[in-house]
Amino acid sequence: xxxxDIYTDGACSGNPGVGGWGAILMYKGATKEISGAEPDTxxxxxxxxxxxxxxxxxxxxxxxxxxxxxxxxxxxxxEGWIGDWEKKGWRTASNKEVKNxxxxxxxxALTKIHTLTWIKVKGHSDNQYNNRCDxxxxxxxxxxx
Numbered sequence: 194x195x196x197x198d199i200y201t202d203g204a205c206s207g208n209p210g211v212g213g214w215g216a217i218l219m220y221k222g223a224t225k226e227i228s229g230a231e232p233d234t235x236x237x238x239x240x241x242x243x244x245x246x247x248x249x250x251x252x253x254x255x256x257x258x259x260x261x262x263x264x265x266x267x268x269x270x271x272e273g274w275i276g277d278w279e280k281k282g283w284r285t286a287s288n289k290e291v292k293n294x295x296x297x298x299x300x301x302a303l304t305k306i307h308t309l310t311w312i313k314v315k316g317h318s319d320n321q322y323n324n325r326c327d328x329x330x331x332x333x334x335x336x337x338x
Contacts, residue, residue: 200325
């Protein structure tokens with residue numbers, strides 16, 4: 194299986210508001226940048242959409258190192274929230290309905306195709322790829338308006 198590095202980020206102008214996402218896919222020195230925007234969305238939805246869009250861009254099952262600054266997205270997998278939510282009928286620990294169920298379910302399906310390692314990066318710091326994803330997301334917002 195091919196090993197791919199993916200960096201993702203999401204942003205929102207207002208929360209909710211127009212949102213954008215960006216991703217960089219890297220394989221053997223080659224890079225591909227993708228981005229998009231949506232109206233009336235949230236930052237968390239854009240973080241998830243960036244990951245989903247990047248994974249959907251892969252043409253075959255891959256081993257993926259997924260880099261994100263989103264605690265929301267990563268902790269759902271790293272802390273086991275996803276399994277707990279599924280067992281509780283998509284309810285949180287405080288018995289509230291899980292937000293963004295549609296995106297979580299799509300992401301779960303994609304994690305069954307690819308082998309993922311979730312890696313947290315510090316946002317708005319010195320990581321050039323995370324910063325580039327942030328720029329892609331913010332540019333998608335500007336171009337959408």
